[in-house]
Structure formats: C-alpha cells, structure tokens
Amino acid sequence: MAHPFRLYSTLTRDAADFVPQEEGKVGLYVCGMTVYDHAHVGHARAMVVFDSFVRYLRHRGWAVTFVRNFTDVDDKIIRRANETGEAPLDLANRFITSFQEDVAALGLIKPDHEPRVSTSIEDIVAMIAELVAGGHAYASEGSVWFSVGSCPGYGKLSGQKVEELQNPDEGSGKRSPNDFALWKGAKPGEPAWDSPWGAGRPGWHIECSAMSRNTLGRTFDIHGGGLDLVFPHHENEIAQSECANHAPYSNYWMHNGLLTMASGQKMGKSLGNVIGVKTALAAFPAETLRLYYLQNHYRSPLPWGDDALPEALAMLARLYEAREKAEAMKGDETAQMVARDLGPDAQALLELLQGFEARFYEALDADFNTGKAVGLALQLARALNRFSNHKQALKRGGPLGRQALAAFEHVRAAVGLLGMSSADFHEEVKAKRLAAMGVSRADVEAHLAGRVEARASKDWARADAIRGQLDALGILVMDTATGVEWRVRLGAAE
Numbered sequence: 476m477a478h479p480f481r482l483y484s485t486l487t488r489d490a491a492d493f494v495p496q497e498e499g500k501v502g503l504y505v506c507g508m509t510v511y512d513h514a515h516v517g518h519a520r521a522m523v524v525f526d527s528f529v530r531y532l533r534h535r536g537w538a539v540t541f542v543r544n545f546t547d548v549d550d551k552i553i554r555r556a557n558e559t560g561e562a563p564l565d566l567a568n569r570f571i572t573s574f575q576e577d578v579a580a581l582g583l584i585k586p587d588h589e590p591r592v593s594t595s596i597e598d599i600v601a602m603i604a605e606l607v608a609g610g611h612a613y614a615s616e617g618s619v620w621f622s623v624g625s626c627p628g629y630g631k632l633s634g635q636k637v638e639e640l641q642n643p644d645e646g647s648g649k650r651s652p653n654d655f656a657l658w659k660g661a662k663p664g665e666p667a668w669d670s671p672w673g674a675g676r677p678g679w680h681i682e683c684s685a686m687s688r689n690t691l692g693r694t695f696d697i698h699g700g701g702l703d704l705v706f707p708h709h710e711n712e713i714a715q716s717e718c719a720n721h722a723p724y725s726n727y728w729m730h731n732g733l734l735t736m737a738s739g740q741k742m743g744k745s746l747g748n749v750i751g752v753k754t755a756l757a758a759f760p761a762e763t764l765r766l767y768y769l770q771n772h773y774r775s776p777l778p779w780g781d782d783a784l785p786e787a788l789a790m791l792a793r794l795y796e797a798r799e800k801a802e803a804m805k806g807d808e809t810a811q812m813v814a815r816d817l818g819p820d821a822q823a824l825l826e827l828l829q830g831f832e833a834r835f836y837e838a839l840d841a842d843f844n845t846g847k848a849v850g851l852a853l854q855l856a857r858a859l860n861r862f863s864n865h866k867q868a869l870k871r872g873g874p875l876g877r878q879a880l881a882a883f884e885h886v887r888a889a890v891g892l893l894g895m896s897s898a899d900f901h902e903e904v905k906a907k908r909l910a911a912m913g914v915s916r917a918d919v920e921a922h923l924a925g926r927v928e929a930r931a932s933k934d935w936a937r938a939d940a941i942r943g944q945l946d947a948l949g950i951l952v953m954d955t956a957t958g959v960e961w962r963v964r965l966g967a968a969e
C-alpha cells in the first residue's frame with residue numbers, strides 16, 4: 476500500500492495531494508545532462524534530489540519508473556567538438572562515461588531508462604511528423620518549426636504572457652519570434668539523420684517529449700528538472716506533447732532550485748566558478764554532498780561557498796557518531812524505566828524518539844521537505860549526544876539506543892544518508908580529508924608512534940608537543956579505553 480503525499484507543482488503553483496495516473500505507480504521523467512563537459516556540483520543537486528525522491532517513494536510503497544535522458548546531440552556539443560577536434564558523438568560519449576562515473580561515485584540509483592537523442596531519432600521524427608500533420612508545425616528551408624500560435628494554453632507553466640515570451644532559437648524561415656525549432660537542417664560538419672524534411676538533427680525540446688512518451692506514455696505523473704528549465708524547455712515540451720498527443724502531458728512539475736554563489740551569481744562554466752563533482756568527491760565522502768543538498772527544501776535556492784561541504788561533513792559526522800553511540804548502548808530494561816531513572820536528557824531523548832517516525836515522514840510527505848527531515852535527524856543526534864554523557868548511558872541506555880537505531884534506519888532508507896558502516900565512513904573521511912589537506916598518512920602515523928613512545932617513557936612534555944604538532948596539522952588525538960584513536964578535524968557545523 477503506497478503512502479499518500481503532497482507535492483508542489485510549478486504548473487498550479489500550489490501543493491496538492493498526489494493523485495497517480497495509475498494506482499500505486501509513479502512515472503517520473505527528469506531532464507538529464509547535455510553532455511559537453513563534466514558534471515559540476517550545480518548539476519549534482521538535481522541528480523541527488525531526484526535520487527532521494529525516488530528512494531523515498533519506493534520506500535513508501537510506490538512502484539516508480541524513473542527516466543533520465545542524455546542530450547547527446549546539441550549545439551553546445553557540436554561547438555565543443557569543433558574546438559577539441561572530436562566527432563560530436565564521440566565527445567558526447569566521453570562525457571556520458573564521465574557522468575556515469577559520477578553517478579556511481581555519488582551512490583545514485585540507476586534510472587530504469589536512460590534514453591539518448593542519438594538513439595531516439597525515429598521516435599522524434601515520428602512526433603514531428605504528427606505535429607506537422609496536425610497543423611502545429613511547418614517545414615521551412617530544411618528546418619521544421621513549432622508554431623506557438625497554434626497551441627492554446629502556451630505559457631501556462633512559466634506563467635507569462637505569450638507576447639512577453641520569445642524562444643531563443645534562431646534561423647531563417649521562422650514565421651514568428653515565438654516559434655522554436657523541432658528539426659534543424661543539416662550543416663556541414665554536424666551530425667545529421669534523414670527525415671521527411673531533409674537531413675538534419677532534432678531541436679532541443681522535442682527529444683524529451685518523444686522520449687517520455689516512449690518510456691512513460693502520453694500522460695504521466697511527474698516531470699522534474701532544474702528551475703532554469705521552466706522556460707523555454709519545459710514550456711515547449713508541454714506544447715509539443717499536448718498538441719501531438721491530444722492528451723495532458725505531465726500531471727505534476729517538480730523543479731529543484733539552483734545553487735547560488737555568495738555574489739548572487741549562478742554557478743556556470745562561463746563564470747569560472749564551477750566546482751566539478753569529481754573535485755568535490757576527491758575531498759569529501761559522497762554523502763557529504765547528499766546532506767548538503769538535502770539540508771534545504773529542494774525548491775529553495777541553496778547557497779554555495781567554501782564552507783558548504785566542510786559544514787555538511789561536520790553535520791554528517793555528527794550523525795554517524797550519534798549512531799555509533801546508540802550502537803554501543805547496552806541494557807534490557809524498558810525505555811520508560813531508563814528515561815525515568817537517568818534524568819532529563821534521557822527523558823528528552825525518549826520523547827523525541829516517540830515522535831520521530833511520524834514527524835520524519837510528515838516532513839517528507841509534505842512536498843518532500845528534506846530540510847525538515849534532516850533537521851529532525853540532527854536534533855536526534857544532539858539529544859543522543861547529550862544523553863550519552865550520563866555515566867550510566869552505556870550500561871543502561873540500550874532500549875533508547877535501539878529506538879534511535881530504528882530512527883536512523885528510516886533516514887537511510889528514505890533519503891540515502893547513513894548508508895555506510897561507521898568504520899568505512901571514518902576511513903573515507905581520513906583518506907579524503909588528508910589528501911585535500913596535503914597531509915600524508917605516513918606522517919600522521921609517525922607522529923602517533925612517537926607520541927606512544929614518549930608516553931611509554933613518561934616523557935609527558937614530548938607527548939604533549941607531538942599532540943600539538945598533530946593538532947596543527949588538523950588531526951585530533953583521542954585516548955580511549957581501547958587505545959589511541961585519531962580523527963581529522965572537521966568544519967564547524969550549525
């Protein structure tokens with residue numbers, strides 16, 4: 476039984492109870508990458524948001540068909556290929572491989588379908604032919620244009636007046652400035668396919684109309700993508716699909732907000748402020764990015780700065796450390812007995828645990844509010860930490876610890892955080908942060924060995940001096956009951 480949820484749609488500018496096209500099923504189409512370069516952390520927001528959304532839906536009992544396309548035929552790809560001297564499709568394939576590496580490194584679910592323009596030409600040509608036959612498109616000088624004036628309701632997604640909109644597609648033969656290209660006549664050096672209108676290649680927008688119809692049908696549930704795609708891309712998809720199919724297109728439009736720079740700029744190649752996914756993942760575990768993206772509501776703009784990932788990592792470490800504390804707690808009394816005996820922090824933790832599951836899903840069920848859901852997980856981590864300071868927490872906290880582990884398991888299953896073992900997490904943090912800080916592991920270990928030696932010979936001054944040297948390198952040394960442990964110092968959280 477699939478759990479109901481509410482979803483905001485850009486089309487209605489309102490959140491409403493989600494009504495599926497087919498009981499228990501969700502068809503989700505997300506616009507993917509135009510593959511002319513490596514993905515950056517701005518692209519990864521959409522990838523992670525929709526990955527988490529699919530996890531959440533499946534965890535809540537929905538049968539999801541998830542489609543994300545590749546735009547592998549495009550002006551930008553052709554331009555870039557001319558610069559590098561590659562064939563455009565070779566260049567696109569190279570960046571599809573790069574993207575798939577990022578998908579794997581980010582730990583993302585593989586979509587059920589990943590259609591590409593270059594292998595969907597037949598579907599695209601068929602749809603253009605339907606639009607021409609229906610009087611919604613016209614061929615002119617080897618290209619085919621969509622006639623915006625033929626489409627009642629054009630502009631409904633972006634909510635602007637048609638007179639104020641203008642499609643950026645240029646070319647001779649277009650009858651109105653609003654019209655946009657469905658098929659572009661072949662030019663020398665460009666990839667081209669045969670069509671009833673001569674050799675050429677698809678315009679940008681038609682691919683998603685054709686690919687979504689081919690994978691999800693004429694009318695489907697949710698269309699997703701970045702907020703920057705609302706106009707012209709998504710507006711044009713609606714026009715093409717509804718005019719060709721004589722049926723509503725996507726029932727809900729889900730747009731993620733963009734990353735904003737401190738300067739208020741957008742992240743973009745041309746602005747020289749791009750951080751690649753590979754660069755970010757060399758320095759931080761993948762869940763750091765996931766937490767960074769999920770800490771805000773998906774529709775809100777998300778500030779990006781030098782502190783963004785260090786702060787997210789500190790928060791993530793807090794979650795892992797809280798889970799470790801919960802795992803370590805022993806004892807078989809009832810939670811109520813423990814809470815009664817061990818003071819206000821135990822009581823506060825129990826209260827939080829009792830409401831956790833309901834509040835966590837209430838947040839996600841209300842337009843996928845991951846910011847609120849992640850906030851609850853961090854609140855739980857704080858309460859666990861406070862309780863763990865009680866001298867009997869380890870010995871008697873078991874019943875609270877087990878409830879906390881169940882709560883953290885909801886976080887893992889629903890949004891994909893806390894998916895690693897603690898040991899793997901700490902190991903990856905050490906490896907990646909040391910590399911990013913330019914500190915060699917051998918150096919850290921030599922210092923630690925020197926400190927053990929100094930302590931063994933009761934040379935406390937030397938032991939302290941070494942601790943100070945490690946501290947200066949960003950390494951924290953902890954003497955525990957079972958021996959010496961060390962961690963990399965993380966950025967300040969909250």
Ligand SMILES: [Zn+2]
Pocket residue numbers: 505506507683708
């Ligand atoms: Zn698209």
